[in-house]
Amino acid sequence: MNQIHNEQTKLLATGVNNVAVACIVTGFVxxxxxxxxxxxxxxxxxxxxxxxxxxxxxxxxxxxxxxRRTLQSLKP
Structure with missing residues (x-):
């Protein structure tokens, strides 16, 4: 179960980070x-x-x- 949770958490963090990149590119770069x-x-x-x-x-x-905070919920 931990592997599924970790992969879903990493997928969520990647999606959130993609939104961050889009904001920086759109409004700054x-x-x-x-x-x-x-x-x-x-x-x-x-x-x-x-x-x-x-x-x-x-x-x-x-x-x-x-x-980055989302990744802190990864389980060993």
Missing amino acids: TPISAMGVGATNAPPLGLDTIGFAVAWLLAGSGIHWLA
């Missing part, structure tokens, strides 16, 4: 990359853009932390 290459639809660099990117980075980091 994409705007920064768009500004870096000079895309015409890139957001202008300003305090609100920086705040938006940092908020998404922190949200993704927090969700990643939840995924």
Whole structure:
């Protein structure tokens, strides 16, 4: 039973971590990359853009932390 529980826990943690990665890519990496290459639809660099990117980075980091916490319930 422990192996089933552990595999289900790892699958859950992987799914949660994928959501964290999606948040970071969508809200942090994409705007920064768009500004870096000079895309015409890139957001202008300003305090609100920086705040938006940092908020998404922190949200993704927090969700990643939840995924790591999920792994603490693995059984020996």
